[in-house]
Amino acid sequence: MKSALITGGTRGLGRALADELRRRGWRVVVDARHEADVPGLVVGDVADPGHREALAAAGPFDLLVNNASVLGPGLSSLEKYPLDEFRHVYEVNTVAPLALIQLIPADVVVNVSSDAAVEAYEGWGGYGSAKAALDHLTAVLAVEHPDRKLYSFDPGDMNTDLHQQAFPGEDISDRPEPESVVPRLIELIESGRPSGRYT
Numbered sequence: 105m106k107s108a109l110i111t112g113g114t115r116g117l118g119r120a121l122a123d124e125l126r127r128r129g130w131r132v133v134v135d136a137r138h139e140a141d142v143p144g145l146v147v148g149d150v151a152d153p154g155h156r157e158a159l160a161a162a163g164p165f166d167l168l169v170n171n172a173s174v175l176g177p178g179l180s181s182l183e184k185y186p187l188d189e190f191r192h193v194y195e196v197n198t199v200a201p202l203a204l205i206q207l208i209p210a211d212v213v214v215n216v217s218s219d220a221a222v223e224a225y226e227g228w229g230g231y232g233s234a235k236a237a238l239d240h241l242t243a244v245l246a247v248e249h250p251d252r253k254l255y256s257f258d259p260g261d262m263n264t265d266l267h268q269q270a271f272p273g274e275d276i277s278d279r280p281e282p283e284s285v286v287p288r289l290i291e292l293i294e295s296g297r298p299s300g301r302y303t
């Protein structure tokens with residue numbers, strides 16, 4: 105039986121992927137900051153080293169999906185971005201994925217990225233730059249570990265809680281549901297394609 109760890113796996117893309125992998129017979133462990141009625145849940149914050157150790161201890165894993173992310177203080181200009189919030193965004197979106205990769209020698213690693221990693225959107229500087237750093241870490245790790253598959257995966261806009269946070273009060277129901285992205289992500293996971301950035 106193949107096994108996977110998916111961070112941020114109780115809602116959005118993480119949950120949709122976890123549900124589909126379970127349907128395919130995988131053992132799936134997920135994490136989230138809050139209790140939820142989800143199988144295989146380990147509660148905690150990926151920014152906490154002790155929590156990351158607990159996740160690694162739940163292995164071994166064939167697949168690691170670093171999906172947990174934080175947007176930060178809404179859409180804030182870099183000139184006025186609170187530096188403590190900026191550090192936290194990097195801790196969750198960049199440092200924690202690297203720390204889990206160091207702890208978990210999975211054959212396949214997916215770091216969930218964003219178009220904000222490659223496009224300069226006003227107000228998205230904290231989140232976007234953290235995802236850009238994650239993309240580059242993924243590329244360097246792929247060079248250093250040619251025996252593993254390391255992917256940055258940009259799922260595009262989706263109807264998720266995180267995306268709603270970026271547009272408070274707006275109706276984002278026209279965005280695709282996370283479930284619509286899962287088939288392409290699973291195809292990438294199973295494809296054996298070269299390490300790299302995929303959209």
